[in-house]
Amino acid sequence: MEPWVYPSIALKQEDFEEGRIRTTRTPLRGEYAWDAGVAVGRFLAELKAGRLVGRRCRVCRRVMVPPRMFCEQCFRPTDTWVLLQDTGTVLTFSVCTVAWDMRRLEVPEVPAVIAIDGASPGMGILHKLGEVGQTNDEILDRVHIGLRVQAVWKPPHQREGAITDILYFRPV
Amino acid sequence: MAGRRVAIVGAGMTKFVRRALETGPELAWEAASKALESCEMTLDQIDAVVLGSAPDAFDGVHMKVEYLSPGAGAWGKPTIRGFVGGGTGVFAAIQGWYHIASGMFDTVLVVCEEKMSSCHPHPQAAFNYIFDPTTERPLGPNLLWIFALEMNAYMTKYGLTKRDIALVAVKNKRNAAGHPAAQLADPDITVEDVLNSEVLAWPVQRLDVSPTSDGAAAIVMAAEHVARRVTNKPVWVEGVGWSLDTQYWTNRDLSYPTYVEEAARKAYAMAGIREPRKEIHIVEPYDPFDYKELHHLEGLLLADRGKAAELVVLGTANRDGDMPVTPSGGLLGVGNPISAAGLMKVAELFWQLRGEAGSRQVPGQPKRGLAQAWGDLMQVGTVIIVGI
Amino acid sequence: MRRWNTEVAIVGAGWSGFRSISPDLSFREMMFEAATKAYSDAGIDPRRDLDGLVTAEEDFHEGVAISDEYVPDQMGAVLKSVHTIAGDGLQALAAGVMQIAAGAGRIVAVESHSKASNVLNLDQITALALDPVYQRPLEAHPIFIAGLEFRRYLEVTGTPIEHVARVVVKNRRNALRNPRAAFPADLTLEDVLHSEPLAEPLTRAMAADPADGCVVFVLARGDVARTLTDRAVWIRGLGWATDSYTLENRDWEGARYLRQAAERAYRQAGIQSPRRAFDLVEVDDTFAYKELQHLEALGLCRPGEAGRWTAEGATEVGGELPVNPSGGCLGEGHLLEASGLARLLEAVLQLRGEAGPRQVPNARTALVASWRGLPTTTGAVAVLSREP
Ligand SMILES: [Zn+2]
Numbered sequence: 001m002e003p004w005v006y007p008s009i010a011l012k013q014e015d016f017e018e019g020r021i022r023t024t025r026t027p028l029r030g031e032y033a034w035d036a037g038v039a040v041g042r043f044l045a046e047l048k049a050g051r052l053v054g055r056r057c058r059v060c061r062r063v064m065v066p067p068r069m070f071c072e073q074c075f076r077p078t079d080t081w082v083l084l085q086d087t088g089t090v091l092t093f094s095v096c097t098v099a100w101d102m103r104r105l106e107v108p109e110v111p112a113v114i115a116i117d118g119a120s121p122g123m124g125i126l127h128k129l130g131e132v133g134q135t136n137d138e139i140l141d142r143v144h145i146g147l148r149v150q151a152v153w154k155p156p157h158q159r160e161g162a163i164t165d166i167l168y169f170r171p172v
Numbered sequence: 173m174a175g176r177r178v179a180i181v182g183a184g185m186t187k188f189v190r191r192a193l194e195t196g197p198e199l200a201w202e203a204a205s206k207a208l209e210s211c212e213m214t215l216d217q218i219d220a221v222v223l224g225s226a227p228d229a230f231d232g233v234h235m236k237v238e239y240l241s242p243g244a245g246a247w248g249k250p251t252i253r254g255f256v257g258g259g260t261g262v263f264a265a266i267q268g269w270y271h272i273a274s275g276m277f278d279t280v281l282v283v284c285e286e287k288m289s290s291c292h293p294h295p296q297a298a299f300n301y302i303f304d305p306t307t308e309r310p311l312g313p314n315l316l317w318i319f320a321l322e323m324n325a326y327m328t329k330y331g332l333t334k335r336d337i338a339l340v341a342v343k344n345k346r347n348a349a350g351h352p353a354a355q356l357a358d359p360d361i362t363v364e365d366v367l368n369s370e371v372l373a374w375p376v377q378r379l380d381v382s383p384t385s386d387g388a389a390a391i392v393m394a395a396e397h398v399a400r401r402v403t404n405k406p407v408w409v410e411g412v413g414w415s416l417d418t419q420y421w422t423n424r425d426l427s428y429p430t431y432v433e434e435a436a437r438k439a440y441a442m443a444g445i446r447e448p449r450k451e452i453h454i455v456e457p458y459d460p461f462d463y464k465e466l467h468h469l470e471g472l473l474l475a476d477r478g479k480a481a482e483l484v485v486l487g488t489a490n491r492d493g494d495m496p497v498t499p500s501g502g503l504l505g506v507g508n509p510i511s512a513a514g515l516m517k518v519a520e521l522f523w524q525l526r527g528e529a530g531s532r533q534v535p536g537q538p539k540r541g542l543a544q545a546w547g548d549l550m551q552v553g554t555v556i557i558v559g560i
Numbered sequence: 561m562r563r564w565n566t567e568v569a570i571v572g573a574g575w576s577g578f579r580s581i582s583p584d585l586s587f588r589e590m591m592f593e594a595a596t597k598a599y600s601d602a603g604i605d606p607r608r609d610l611d612g613l614v615t616a617e618e619d620f621h622e623g624v625a626i627s628d629e630y631v632p633d634q635m636g637a638v639l640k641s642v643h644t645i646a647g648d649g650l651q652a653l654a655a656g657v658m659q660i661a662a663g664a665g666r667i668v669a670v671e672s673h674s675k676a677s678n679v680l681n682l683d684q685i686t687a688l689a690l691d692p693v694y695q696r697p698l699e700a701h702p703i704f705i706a707g708l709e710f711r712r713y714l715e716v717t718g719t720p721i722e723h724v725a726r727v728v729v730k731n732r733r734n735a736l737r738n739p740r741a742a743f744p745a746d747l748t749l750e751d752v753l754h755s756e757p758l759a760e761p762l763t764r765a766m767a768a769d770p771a772d773g774c775v776v777f778v779l780a781r782g783d784v785a786r787t788l789t790d791r792a793v794w795i796r797g798l799g800w801a802t803d804s805y806t807l808e809n810r811d812w813e814g815a816r817y818l819r820q821a822a823e824r825a826y827r828q829a830g831i832q833s834p835r836r837a838f839d840l841v842e843v844d845d846t847f848a849y850k851e852l853q854h855l856e857a858l859g860l861c862r863p864g865e866a867g868r869w870t871a872e873g874a875t876e877v878g879g880e881l882p883v884n885p886s887g888g889c890l891g892e893g894h895l896l897e898a899s900g901l902a903r904l905l906e907a908v909l910q911l912r913g914e915a916g917p918r919q920v921p922n923a924r925t926a927l928v929a930s931w932r933g934l935p936t937t938t939g940a941v942a943v944l945s946r947e948p
Pocket residue numbers: 057058059060061062071072073074075
């Protein structure tokens with residue numbers, strides 16, 4: 001198969017530093033304002049009020065979070081709003097030591113999928129854990145799958161109806 | 173009411189490199205022209221073009237199918253770009269299949285291209301936009317998060333060690349040593365190297381991850397009557413399947429890829445395969461991260477749940493083992509220009525089944541292989557089974 | 561180019577919108593509304609009956625990298641064979657038809673939507689489709705391309721600009737009788753000619769404004785279609801083509817992409833003289849001159865004839881060949897990737913005799929043609945009939 005591999009040209013850092021390669025630059029500016037709609041709109045409004053809510057489907061009896069106006073299993077509209085607790089269980093977590101551009105972080109972030117109490121089993125949301133340590137080892141010592149956690153909310157006057165109205169979840 | 177028989181008759185690719193001098197359309201041309209050359213066909217013998225490319229944000233180009241079309245030989249031809257994130261490379265071959273099996277076309281050129289290096293400061297930037305804009309993106313997530321979350325769920329559920337998983341990276345980077353297009357081949361890599369590499373997002377470390385790459389791959393597909401004229405060794409498409417799971421990934425059991433199983437079951441049914449562990453001779457599962465190869469082998473029903481690591485530990489998955497897994501070197505070794513890497517896996521099966529894989533050749537004259545890719549929010553499985 | 565293996569029919573249609581803004585619904589909820597209508601119309605339960613789904617989306621219009629992530633749930637398509645086409649909705653239709661003909665499914669849904677109102681800098685996004693090296697540094701608003709082409713069209717065909725303005729008057733008046741239309745209006749020729757210049761000779765009134773909306777169809781294999789409905793609309797021909805990407809050496813005169821696409825579709829449908837073959841036409845009119853240029857490229861009249869034809873009223877509802885009885889993109893609003901499906905929706909309703917006050921009497925055959933929009937030269941064509 002060797003004849004069918006094209007000898008494409010790999011560039012090295014020096015090629016740029018020594019000005020042998022020309023590039024054009026364009027910033028990618030995409031500006032969007034997403035309509036949150038009925039389900040997520042209410043979800044965000046309730047966050048501002050310091051509450052987590054889900055939607056229940058009468059047929060499969062699941063309580064879903066993030067909430068949606070349709071049940072993807074039954075393909076029918078969901079029926080009722082359900083007030084959830086702001087506590088839950090860590091389904092999985094990571095200790096992330098780099099930012100999106102691969103810069104190293106001084107203090108690692110701890111993203112987690114958290115199953116929310118009051119929703120059906122396994123219904124998690126993405127958020128971060130806090131008050132779990134400053135270093136990899138500390139965090140791995142304190143956090144495990146199955147850890148019970150509770151939301152730490154922003155003070156009411158600082159909330160804006162966003163997922164970040166919860167600052168993080170901490171162990172309970 | 174099955175469609176017409178379809179064969180792969182030619183394949184070509186570029187070298188996979190960290191940063192290529194070539195533009196995206198130029199890379200597409202390099203792979204497409206090599207694929208045509210390999211089966212001594214010319215562009216005017218091609219009825220339609222299928223293009224594959226993953227997120228547009230890499231190239232920073234909107235409507236990327238048109239941008240790539242001149243290089244991919246698509247000028248004036250029916251051209252279409254299917255898209256299932258990281259699953260696109262294998263899916264492009266599936267699209268080529270349905271173009272021909274439907275009776276609509278006799279010959280199709282399938283081209284997959286990715287130029288990730290155009291994206292600054294880092295290609296990961298493009299992936300920030302895969303998360304839900306309202307409920308997730310404000311948390312500032314990055315792509316590594318979801319892999320790390322999935323890997324941790326998988327390891328914890330089955331009690332797997334980092335060492336078991338790291339053996340996949342070692343196997344694939346060593347396998348890639350014989351691949352003329354490879355970017356990260358390393359014949360001398362050890363499991364300690366992987367375990368000692370920088371922690372990015374625990375449990376994910378630097379050498380658990382495939383690199384970002386520029387590159388392209390292409391195959392030529394043809395209906396039976398054309399295929400038999402073009403080559404005496406057509407590689408037949410025996411089964412295809414694809415499946416997309418719920419977008420609510422935080423509501424799913426991340427320890428098992430149900431979507432891969434759904435896709436595999438469709439492909440096995442179409443190919444008439446009842447015992448995949450005996451009937452599949454070579455596997456090229458998607459391996460952007462080492463644990464993903466194991467995860468996917470389980471979804472493909474080629475290993476029991478939680479047991480895929482044993483195939484690697486015991487050597488069953490080695491090139492000369494009973495079920496060679498990723499003899500190409502995969503994304504971990506050859507490189508990961510997303511869609512092109514998926515199609516490279518299909519091309520590898522083409523070369524292996526024809527006995528043309530050189531120093532990577534799997535012994536014992538394998539007759540049937542499976543390639544699989546995966547993508548989106550850990551959500552889509554694409555599977556193709558080919559045989560000779 | 562051949563005809564595909566099996567008969568395929570449209571057995572269900574649904575929509576949401578169209579409106580200039582839709583803040584009450586998320587894109588998911590808009591899709592759920594359209595899908596619910598389409599499945600109910602087809603009399604199917606998607607969880608039980610649906611084999612696959614093809615959506616048409618572009619990442620930069622969705623504001624999401626890998627936008628197919630967010631489609632399966634609200635379409636009842638979780639863990640089914642779902643993929644996206646990064647192209648026009650009619651190309652997604654073609655993908656669905658090919659899948660059914662290849663034997664990959666019996667019932668497949670096709671979806672596309674627009675949330676154009678959520679894209680705050682739509683024109684700058686369009687500019688990202690220009691070549692990043694040659695054209696983007698000019699920092700020109702991409703509408704200039706329409707100006708260049710329009711000027712050339714007037715020059716070559718000798719069409720008076722008043723005839724082009726007449727297209728706008730006709731289509732926006734047609735929209736007055738269409739409850740889906742976002743921009744119905746009763747304009748005069750002067751209103752159109754004296755509206756703000758965009759890229760001379762193009763005025764603002766000659767360019768379709770974007771709108772939000774969603775369109776869903778249910779496709780079925782012929783034998784299945786007959787068991788589901790007696791109002792099936794049959795797909796008799798399909799074609800799509802991509803012409804030159806570059807501005808520097810494209811065909812500026814004749815919308816060659818649509819001529820090529822139409823040739824393929826006519827051949828499949830066995831149509832020799834298109835001018836007499838159709839009871840109505842729904843054709844892309846993103847810019848008013850495009851309706852005329854496209855009618856000529858489709859072979860419905862000679863080059864330069866479409867303007868006079870329009871001026872004489874031949875393309876009105878009640879004329880010799882009604883064109884865009886829905887109001888077209890100018891009247892309904894431009895739905896981004898869903899534009900082709902919006903044209904198709906009107907044709908389906910007309911052939912079923914369900915177009916209300918716009919109904920073309922006894923419509924039995926229809927032609928639908930789409931264009932991908934600036935700066936592309938990609939178009940697609942579908943030939944529809946009440947008979948298989
Ligand atoms: Zn339900």
